[in-house]
Amino acid sequence: METNLILEGFKFMGLGMGTVFVFLIVMIFVMQAMAKVIDRFFPEPQAADATAPAKKDNKTIIAAITAAIKHHREG
Amino acid sequence: MKNIVLKFLALFMLLSFTNVMANEHAATSTQTMSAHQEETYQSKPFSEMITGFLKSTGIVAFIHPRADELSATGKPMSDFSKGLGRIIMILITFLLFWLAIAKGFEPLLLLPIAFGGFLANIPIAGIAGPHGFLGVIYEAGLSNELFPIIIFMGVGAMTDFGPLLSNPKTALLGGAAQFGIFGTLVGAMVLAQMGYVDFTLKQASAISIIGGADGPTSIFIATKLAPELLGAIAVASYSYMAMVPIIQPPIMRALTTEAERKIKMTTLRHVSRLEKLVFPIVVLSLAILVLPESTPLIGAFMFGNFLKESGVVERLNDTLQNSLINIVTIFLGLGVGSKLAADQFLVPETLFIMALGIIAFGVGTAAGVLMAKFMNLFPGHKINPLIGSAGVSAVPMAARVSNKVGMEYDRTNMLLMHAMGPNVAGVIGSAVAAGVLISLFA
Numbered sequence: 001m002e003t004n005l006i007l008e009g010f011k012f013m014g015l016g017m018g019t020v021f022v023f024l025i026v027m028i029f030v031m032q033a034m035a036k037v038i039d040r041f042f043p044e045p046q047a048a049d050a051t052a053p054a055k056k057d058n059k060t061i062i063a064a065i066t067a068a069i070k071h072h073r074e075g
Numbered sequence: 076m077k078n079i080v081l082k083f084l085a086l087f088m089l090l091s092f093t094n095v096m097a098n099e100h101a102a103t104s105t106q107t108m109s110a111h112q113e114e115t116y117q118s119k120p121f122s123e124m125i126t127g128f129l130k131s132t133g134i135v136a137f138i139h140p141r142a143d144e145l146s147a148t149g150k151p152m153s154d155f156s157k158g159l160g161r162i163i164m165i166l167i168t169f170l171l172f173w174l175a176i177a178k179g180f181e182p183l184l185l186l187p188i189a190f191g192g193f194l195a196n197i198p199i200a201g202i203a204g205p206h207g208f209l210g211v212i213y214e215a216g217l218s219n220e221l222f223p224i225i226i227f228m229g230v231g232a233m234t235d236f237g238p239l240l241s242n243p244k245t246a247l248l249g250g251a252a253q254f255g256i257f258g259t260l261v262g263a264m265v266l267a268q269m270g271y272v273d274f275t276l277k278q279a280s281a282i283s284i285i286g287g288a289d290g291p292t293s294i295f296i297a298t299k300l301a302p303e304l305l306g307a308i309a310v311a312s313y314s315y316m317a318m319v320p321i322i323q324p325p326i327m328r329a330l331t332t333e334a335e336r337k338i339k340m341t342t343l344r345h346v347s348r349l350e351k352l353v354f355p356i357v358v359l360s361l362a363i364l365v366l367p368e369s370t371p372l373i374g375a376f377m378f379g380n381f382l383k384e385s386g387v388v389e390r391l392n393d394t395l396q397n398s399l400i401n402i403v404t405i406f407l408g409l410g411v412g413s414k415l416a417a418d419q420f421l422v423p424e425t426l427f428i429m430a431l432g433i434i435a436f437g438v439g440t441a442a443g444v445l446m447a448k449f450m451n452l453f454p455g456h457k458i459n460p461l462i463g464s465a466g467v468s469a470v471p472m473a474a475r476v477s478n479k480v481g482m483e484y485d486r487t488n489m490l491l492m493h494a495m496g497p498n499v500a501g502v503i504g505s506a507v508a509a510g511v512l513i514s515l516f517a
Contacts, residue, residue, distance in 0.1 A: 009264030013257035031243040
């Protein structure tokens, strides 16, 4: 055995882990940039406005139902 | 009138004459046929026929193997791997059946692999040989690495990058876990240097990819770099993936304190549909720029994911996730099983592959957990180190293990979605690691 295999193994490790980390770190930055760009220029239509009046409606409906039950029991 | 009758008669005679000629011709040809048959099939006394037939039975083939029988790769085999070795291998496939059926060890792949192994160890029939059906399956989709790529498309269609996109930092955990691959590579080289085994660098690389905990990637790399070790590598890879719930928790507990295990992570932000749609294209573009050798794996994976996130090809998405991946899994399993022939599997290297594989898993798990602890040294949102172990791919098993261990210490601490981030990053990480290994030997 002429080549030092252990040394070769460590070389592989350095290159391999280095590439994996460089790739993932670049990916993290790109992901963060992408999130900002998309949030700024292409925001998703907010669904929150639609739920707010629905809550109010529920309350009036519940009030009506309880009133009806009360009326029914008393009557 | 008379004329017409005469003409008819003449025609009739002519026809019958040619008919006789044809018959004579047929008779001569059957004569030559039977003469030809007698050349290959010599009439023998009945007793000789019986002994001849008995020699072709399996019982005799196991006890007195034929001297001229060649292995699936066309090389002469020792008597051991033609006789007793095959019986041992068939018993090993029975053990794999038991693990898959009774213990639930990745049955979807382990059962086809084990049955393929059973078939590959049948004497005389040569099912794993170049003209047997297992050999044909192997040539059709494994020797050219097609089947693992198709599986990767299906896995891509099943993957949700949402958790990773909402907490990009966790991708580092998926990177750290790839230390299992390269740590094992060094370990294998140490063994080779000290003369215990005779692994070449290519073989050691193929073995160490088991630490990526990604079945299709392991098979892809093994067929490319060391096809002679494919059977052992695939069996080790899939059986250890099934054993993730047993292998990982002790390592996770040993490396973390009680307080760290109870860390609660901030809730994940909502990820828009457009982000999920753009992400596969972005990662593939990065792979093209950094490491084109990894694009077969990452490209197939992102193709599946892109179809899913596009939301307009529900039929294709459904096929990738279900029927296609199921069909290819059957062929992949049987093709890998063809490499479980005794002459290739019953070698000392197999034991080393099994041992190195489990070390790779353990080192990967430990590296992921330690990376999470290291990241907690920096300011910012704290990470529960238990999700670090999910950096080894094994989707979604490793993430479930993180969740389960976390729940043992705090029943309200749901880590599953947080662990999916490093989990899918681990798939990308091991595909990149595989690309590096391929590029080093290109």
